Amino acid sequence: MLAKAAKAAGLSAGEALLVVPNGPRDLLALLSARHDAAALAALAGTDPKALKVRERIRRAVEARLDAAEADAAATRRWAGALALPHHLPLALRLTWESADHLWRWAGDTATDENHYSKRAILSVILVGGLALRLHSGREAAAAYVDARIGEVMAFETWKAKIKPADLARQLAGALGRLRYGRA
Numbered sequence: 001m002l003a004k005a006a007k008a009a010g011l012s013a014g015e016a017l018l019v020v021p022n023g024p025r026d027l028l029a030l031l032s033a034r035h036d037a038a039a040l041a042a043l044a045g046t047d048p049k050a051l052k053v054r055e056r057i058r059r060a061v062e063a064r065l066d067a068a069e070a071d072a073a074a075t076r077r078w079a080g081a082l083a084l085p086h087h088l089p090l091a092l093r094l095t096w097e098s099a100d101h102l103w104r105w106a107g108d109t110a111t112d113e114n115h116y117s118k119r120a121i122l123s124v125i126l127v128g129g130l131a132l133r134l135h136s137g138r139e140a141a142a143a144y145v146d147a148r149i150g151e152v153m154a155f156e157t158w159k160a161k162i163k164p165a166d167l168a169r170q171l172a173g174a175l176g177r178l179r180y181g182r183a
Contacts, residue, residue, distance in 0.1 A: 001027070003016070006019075024081065025087070028094070029090070031071065031078050032078070034067075034071075035064065035067040035068045035071070035075075035098070036067075036097065036098050036101045038063075038070065039063040039064040039066070039067045039102070040101060040105060042067065043059065043060060043063050046059060048105060048106050049107060054153055056105075056106040056107070057106060057149055058145060058146065060102035060103075060105055060106055061122070061125060061126060061129055061145050062145070064126060065126075065130060065141060068130055068133070068134075072134065076134060079130065079134070082094070092123075095123040095126060096120075096123055098123075099118075099119040099120075099126060100119055103118055103122065124148075125144075125145060125148045125149070128148070129145045132144050
C-alpha cells in the first residue's frame, strides 16, 4: 500500500521513507488525523455553548463517524489493521486523540480526573459507534451513541445526588454487614 501510494505521488522508496518513516503505521495515523480534521471542520459552524453537553457530544461523535464513513473503504482497512494486537498502542493513542479533539471542541476544560474519564468513555463510544456505522448503518450507530450517552448522563445524575458523608456511611455499613453478617 505504501509503495503504491509513493509511486502514485511520484516519490521514490527513499523519499517515501522520509514522509512516512514508520510505514503503514504513519498512514493509519494520517487517516485518523484526516477524519479528526474533517469532523472539526464540519462542527466549525456550530456553537457548542448553545447546546447541552449531551447534544454537544452527540453531534461531535456524529461528525467524527460521518468523516470516517466518507472514506468507508479506507476506514474498514484502517480499523482492521488497528485491531491487530501489535497495533493496539497506536489504536489507543489515535482513539484517545479523537476523543480529546471532540471534548476540546465541546468546551471541556477539566484538568482533574474528569479530563481522563471523559476521554476514556468517549473513546469507547467512538469505537463502538464506528463499528456499528460501518457494519449496521447510520441508525444503529445513532441508537448506540444515544444509549451510551444516556447511560453516562444517568450515572452522572446519580453521582451528583450522593453526598460524600452519605457514601462513607453507606460503605461503612456495607463493610460491617459483610464482616458481622447483620442486616
